[in-house]
Amino acid sequence: MSIRIGILGYGNLGRGVECAIRQNPDMELKAVFTRRDPKSVHILTEGVPVYSVEEAEKRKDEIDVLILCGGSATDLPVQTPEYAQWFNVVDSFDTHAKIPEHFASVDAAAKKSGKVAVISVGWDPGMFSIARLYATACLPEGENYTFWGKGVSQGHSDAVRRIEGVKDARQYTIPVESALEAVRSGSNPVLSTREKHTRECFVVAEEGADRERIEREIKTMPNYFSDYDTTVHFVTEEELKRDHSRLPHGGFVLRSGRTGWEKENGHIIEYSLKLDSNPEFTSSIIVAYARAAYRMNQEGQAGCRTAFDVAPGYLSMESAEELRRKYL
Amino acid sequence: MSIRIGILGYGNLGRGVECAIRQNPDMELKAVFTRRDPKSVHILTEGVPVYSVEEAEKRKDEIDVLILCGGSATDLPVQTPEYAQWFNVVDSFDTHAKIPEHFASVDAAAKKSGKVAVISVGWDPGMFSIARLYATACLPEGENYTFWGKGVSQGHSDAVRRIEGVKDARQYTIPVESALEAVRSGSNPVLSTREKHTRECFVVAEEGADRERIEREIKTMPNYFSDYDTTVHFVTEEELKRDHSRLPHGGFVLRSGRTGWEKENGHIIEYSLKLDSNPEFTSSIIVAYARAAYRMNQEGQAGCRTAFDVAPGYLSMESAEELRRKYL
Numbered sequence: 118m119s120i121r122i123g124i125l126g127y128g129n130l131g132r133g134v135e136c137a138i139r140q141n142p143d144m145e146l147k148a149v150f151t152r153r154d155p156k157s158v159h160i161l162t163e164g165v166p167v168y169s170v171e172e173a174e175k176r177k178d179e180i181d182v183l184i185l186c187g188g189s190a191t192d193l194p195v196q197t198p199e200y201a202q203w204f205n206v207v208d209s210f211d212t213h214a215k216i217p218e219h220f221a222s223v224d225a226a227a228k229k230s231g232k233v234a235v236i237s238v239g240w241d242p243g244m245f246s247i248a249r250l251y252a253t254a255c256l257p258e259g260e261n262y263t264f265w266g267k268g269v270s271q272g273h274s275d276a277v278r279r280i281e282g283v284k285d286a287r288q289y290t291i292p293v294e295s296a297l298e299a300v301r302s303g304s305n306p307v308l309s310t311r312e313k314h315t316r317e318c319f320v321v322a323e324e325g326a327d328r329e330r331i332e333r334e335i336k337t338m339p340n341y342f343s344d345y346d347t348t349v350h351f352v353t354e355e356e357l358k359r360d361h362s363r364l365p366h367g368g369f370v371l372r373s374g375r376t377g378w379e380k381e382n383g384h385i386i387e388y389s390l391k392l393d394s395n396p397e398f399t400s401s402i403i404v405a406y407a408r409a410a411y412r413m414n415q416e417g418q419a420g421c422r423t424a425f426d427v428a429p430g431y432l433s434m435e436s437a438e439e440l441r442r443k444y445l
Numbered sequence: 446m447s448i449r450i451g452i453l454g455y456g457n458l459g460r461g462v463e464c465a466i467r468q469n470p471d472m473e474l475k476a477v478f479t480r481r482d483p484k485s486v487h488i489l490t491e492g493v494p495v496y497s498v499e500e501a502e503k504r505k506d507e508i509d510v511l512i513l514c515g516g517s518a519t520d521l522p523v524q525t526p527e528y529a530q531w532f533n534v535v536d537s538f539d540t541h542a543k544i545p546e547h548f549a550s551v552d553a554a555a556k557k558s559g560k561v562a563v564i565s566v567g568w569d570p571g572m573f574s575i576a577r578l579y580a581t582a583c584l585p586e587g588e589n590y591t592f593w594g595k596g597v598s599q600g601h602s603d604a605v606r607r608i609e610g611v612k613d614a615r616q617y618t619i620p621v622e623s624a625l626e627a628v629r630s631g632s633n634p635v636l637s638t639r640e641k642h643t644r645e646c647f648v649v650a651e652e653g654a655d656r657e658r659i660e661r662e663i664k665t666m667p668n669y670f671s672d673y674d675t676t677v678h679f680v681t682e683e684e685l686k687r688d689h690s691r692l693p694h695g696g697f698v699l700r701s702g703r704t705g706w707e708k709e710n711g712h713i714i715e716y717s718l719k720l721d722s723n724p725e726f727t728s729s730i731i732v733a734y735a736r737a738a739y740r741m742n743q744e745g746q747a748g749c750r751t752a753f754d755v756a757p758g759y760l761s762m763e764s765a766e767e768l769r770r771k772y773l
Contacts, residue, residue: 136706140585161706216769242773244579247757248716249772251572254733254760255726257468261772301719376729378464378489382721388576389717391629393710398583401704405582425758425768429575432582440753441544444577444589445570 119145120411121179122404123204125170125196126186127151127158129364130209133400134184135161141404143434147180177203182407184208194219198226201234201421205410207403209239216242216423224421233414234421238406239399240390241265245370247424248388252372256384259374262300264292264313268366268395276341277318280334282326285354287361289317292369300371303383309344316347319361321354366395405432447473448739449507450732451532453498453524454514455479455486457692458537461728462512463489469732471762475508505531510735512536522547526554529562529749533738535731537567544570544751552749561742562749566734567727568718569593573698575752576716580700584712587702588633592620592641596694596723604669605646608662610654613682615689617645620697628699631711644675647689649682694723733760 122138124131127149138146139162146165151158155167168176173183183204185196189212197208201223210219216237227234237243241263249261270290277286296313299306318335322328332349335342352360367390376382392398406424409431413422430440450466452459455477466474467490474493479486483495496504501511511532513524517540525536529551538547544565555562565571569591577589598618605614624641627634646663650656660677663670680688695718704710720726734752737759741750758768 133704136704139706140704213773216773217766220769237773244583244714246773247579250757250761250768251575253772254757254762255572255730257729257762376461376464376468376722376725378467382725384721384726385717385719386572387715387717387719389713389715391713391715393712394704397704397710398712401585402583423769423773425765425773426756428754428756429578429582430753433578434582434585437753438545440578441548441751444581445541445544445565445574445751445753 119143120408121145121147121181122407123148123150123173123176123180123183124186125150125173125183125200126192127160127167128186129396130400130403131184131186132161133394133397134186134404136397137401137404138162140401141408141434144404144408148176150183173200174203180204181411182207184403184407194222197234197236198222201226201232202230203232205232205234205407205414207235207238207407207410209243209399209403210237211239211242213242220421220423228420231414231419233410233418235406235410235423235427236421237423238403240392240402241368243399243402243424244390245368245388248370248386249372250425252370252374252386252388256372256374256376256386258376258380259372259384260305262308262371262373263368264297264371265368266290266292266314266366268368268392269361269364271364273316273318273341276338277320277335280331282323282331283320284323285321285357287319287357289319291315291317297369297371300373301385301387303373303385305373311345314345316342316345318347318349319352319357320349321357322351363393364395365393366398367391408432408434447471448736449473449475449509450735451476451478451501451504451508451511452514453478453501453511453528454520455488455495456514457724458728458731459512459514460489461722461725462514462732464725465729465732466490468729469736469762472732472736476504478511501528502531508532509739510535512731512735522550525562525564526550529554529560530558531560533560533562533735533742535563535566535735535738537571537727537731538565539567539570541570548749548751556748559742559747561738561746563734563738563751563755564749565751566731568720568730569696571727571730571752572718573696573716576698576714577700578753580698580702580714580716584700584702584704584714586704586708587700587712590628590636590699590701591696592625592699593696594618594620594642594694596696596720597689597692599692601644601646601669604666605648605663608659610651610659611648612651613649613685615647615685619643619645625697625699628701629713629715631701631713633701638672639674642673644670644673646675646677647680647685648677649685650679691721692723693721694726695719736760736762
């Protein structure tokens with residue numbers, strides 16, 4: 118019998134989950150829930166109903182895992198504990214500073230309902246977190262480094278779009294190659310924010326807008342840009358659409374550490390991603406954790422989990438014997 | 446209270462475990478067991494006793510986890526099930542084809558004794574296995590590639606040393622850069638053995654030995670060399686000692702896969718290691734899994750486990766809260 122999946126929220130991430138389900142033959146999309154008018158939401162999978170979110174609770178016995186595809190700012194802090202009352206759930210909550218709080222509220226709800234809730238999965242938090250944890254456990258004395266990009270940061274693109282006179286914009290975060298090389302050399306460099314990443318913006322200005330002011334406002338924007346070397350390119354709407362409409366991303370997690378009685382030996386562990394589509398890769402990971410949530414719940418587990426609490430084998434559709442034979 | 450560790454077998458790996466314990470403040474080396482005369486074995490840690498292996502059973506209440514540092518060919522198939530009768534154990538069994546058999550015999554012993562036995566940990570099998578499993582679960586449609594090196598292969602070095610007229614030898618396995626680049630490009634190439642790795646041998650010949658014959662015997666040796674492009678260098682004993690006495694290793698695990706409704710997006714996941722000391726890095730991983738074995742057994746678990754069955758959080762000396770705060 119397939120694992121029956123529900124999707125709550127049908128944006129980039131929800132659509133990615135829908136695509137990923139098609140690549141996992143032990144899973145089946147049962148329903149999509151939306152806050153919009155269900156009649157206005159057209160999904161890719163034939164024969165699968167779109168319901169209003171209000172329907173979700175009623176459908177709890179038809180769905181094994183509900184995947185929450187909302188945003189971390191306002192949706193998930195409310196949705197994840199709410200739906201954990203009725204469903205095994207998975208989310209990609211990524212506001213690092215608020216994870217303890219989110220974990221606590223989701224854990225309370227899931228323990229009460231006897232469900233499993235896996236939070237903060239994707240690639241960062243998620244695969245990058247796991248890479249940091251394994252590397253740190255395997256080399257207790259050393260330094261961790263995370264670099265992001267080259268890729269589109271949606272938060273930074275949004276920030277540029279909010280500037281007066283900006284019609285549209287896309288921002289790329291780019292790791293500094295020489296900084297990466299310094300880490301790979303084992304020298305354990307201390308790197309400032311500016312030394313690790315640069316930022317590049319492609320901006321469509323409104324007609325008649327003051328481009329110099331826009332560029333200055335971008336480059337001096339606190340938190341987002343002021344600590345980085347930023348390049349701004351003004352482009353036409355057509356150019357933006359043609360050259361910058363995809364959502365690639367990626368990055369690098371490195372640990373440089375030492376072993377030996379006198380710490381005489383150095384080691385570098387590197388994990389990296391190069392992604393054509395950030396939301397689709399994130400979705401694909403979320404779907405693997407939905408399988409894990411289902412299985413852990415089948416075993417009688419309940420409560421909130423992160424990627425740190427889930428044994429790798431739970432993520433795979435193959436049996437333990439097959440995994441040992443094929444991947445060990 | 447510290448986790449009390451015993452080491453069985455004091456070669457390169459045993460010494461590496463001893464060094465790693467010093468880097469893990471929640472652990473304590475309690476004893477080393479050897480098949481040699483204990484008086485002939487001098488360890489690095491002051492005040493820790495060296496016993497004959499016959500003593501081990503008697504000391505079972507003094508040790509939380511016994512780390513088995515023997516070889517996969519003849520030692521571990523016997524030792525791991527034997528010592529799992531009395532101890533939580535960890536081994537680095539790496540004969541891929543015999544893992545199912547080894548798993549079964551260790552599992553039976555550990556279930557009977559109520560202990561946890563973690564087998565086949567290190568970096569391959571071990572960290573590379575995990576990298577393959579996570580990557581495959583996150584990108585169900587794609588190809589896995591593993592490259593080893595640049596590094597010293599002890600099995601291949603031994604094979605060269607067995608040739609008549611060879612006094613000493615060191616063999617390096619080297620990944621072919623263009624093959625790695627082809628994989629990174631996302632083209633999912635089909636690569637032959639010869640296209641993936643080259644081999645380089647540094648050989649000290651006996652005085653008067655026929656070097657041409659030695660070179661030919663190396664290059665045509667079935668399984669070990671005949672499927673590879675091999676380079677042979679004759680060097681002096683001093684040169685071998687000076688330039689080739691360390692045991693570096695490393696390698697790359699890559700997965701190239703596609704997502705999207707029409708599989709329109711490609712992704713590359715890459716995990717790589719660059720190690721100054723193969724045995725010390727392996728030991729360092731084994732020690733992290735010793736912690737996991739202890740904790741799982743404290744929770745009441747029993748039986749055989751591989752890296753696939755161990756949630757990442759068990760490997761770390763930090764609390765779940767700290768892990769979420771620092772690495773998620």
